[in-house]
Amino acid sequence: MNRQTPETNLRQSLLQKLEDLQRAGVTHLGHASPQPPIAAESNAERGSQPNNHDRDLKILAQEVATCDRCQELATSRNQTVFGVGNPHARLCFLGEAPGAEEDRQGKPFVGRAGKLLTDILEKGMGISRSDVYIFNILKCRPPGNRNPHPEESENCRTFLDRQLAIIAPEFICCLGAVAAHNLLNTTTPIGKLRGTFHDYLGIRVVCTYHPAYLLRNPSAKKSTWEDIQLLMDAMNIEKPNIKKP
Numbered sequence: 001m002n003r004q005t006p007e008t009n010l011r012q013s014l015l016q017k018l019e020d021l022q023r024a025g026v027t028h029l030g031h032a033s034p035q036p037p038i039a040a041e042s043n044a045e046r047g048s049q050p051n052n053h054d055r056d057l058k059i060l061a062q063e064v065a066t067c068d069r070c071q072e073l074a075t076s077r078n079q080t081v082f083g084v085g086n087p088h089a090r091l092c093f094l095g096e097a098p099g100a101e102e103d104r105q106g107k108p109f110v111g112r113a114g115k116l117l118t119d120i121l122e123k124g125m126g127i128s129r130s131d132v133y134i135f136n137i138l139k140c141r142p143p144g145n146r147n148p149h150p151e152e153s154e155n156c157r158t159f160l161d162r163q164l165a166i167i168a169p170e171f172i173c174c175l176g177a178v179a180a181h182n183l184l185n186t187t188t189p190i191g192k193l194r195g196t197f198h199d200y201l202g203i204r205v206v207c208t209y210h211p212a213y214l215l216r217n218p219s220a221k222k223s224t225w226e227d228i229q230l231l232m233d234a235m236n237i238e239k240p241n242i243k244k245p
């Protein structure tokens with residue numbers, strides 16, 4: 001018998017919404033869809049196989065690795081940076097685009113900013129990097145670490161939505177304005193987006209400062225810690241420095 005877990009329900013709901021948007025000619029708030037959210041099999045089949053997230057992500061990563069929709073990025077990258085972490089994660093961290101080190105290693109958030117993100121997770125939240133899923137709006141490094149062009153974000157959006165459809169997280173934490181603006185289709189400054197929850201296709205979204213910004217502006221760490229605590233409260237994650245009675 002196919003038992004419906006909350007995760008399965010959320011995943012099916014997300015897939016259904018993505019399909020509805022696609023049928024209407026968009027995958028996300030006006031973005032064109034060159035690919036279906038899930039290419040290889042029906043939603044019913046996927047919904048009945050919740051343990052196939054890892055396999056589905058690997059198949060999608062292979063597609064991303066050969067993508068050349070953004071000609072400039074496809075020719076200048078060393079490799080695509082798909083995402084890492086738990087394919088069943090309740091919480092995803094979404095950044096902007098790979099930097100030089102990420103482009104070299106093929107993993108997101110591995111430089112100094114990545115170390116700070118790891119500290120936020122392990123020392124602040126008391127969870128491991130491998131408990132969450134970490135990815136970016138763009139899967140290829142923009143030359144010179146420039147901001148993604150709108151058409152590049154649009155090109156890569158289908159991959160992001162398909163990653164989300166596979167993982168079906170309950171929470172997303174957007175790191176920085178570029179991630180928040182692209183996901184939520186807004187131009188509201190990050191300082192006004194942070195501090196509260198937003199919604200993306202039923203997923204609860206918190207926006208906070210990018211770790212690279214925190215390295216340049218340490219005084220903003222207090223605000224990010226407030227955002228992380230908001231997330232921890234909603235996820236019922238106990239603060240690591242509070243001992244159980």
Ligand code: SF4
Pocket residue numbers: 064067068069070071073074080138139140152155156157159
């Ligand atoms: S950024 Fe995304 S859409 Fe553009 S070439 Fe890279 S993988 Fe393809």
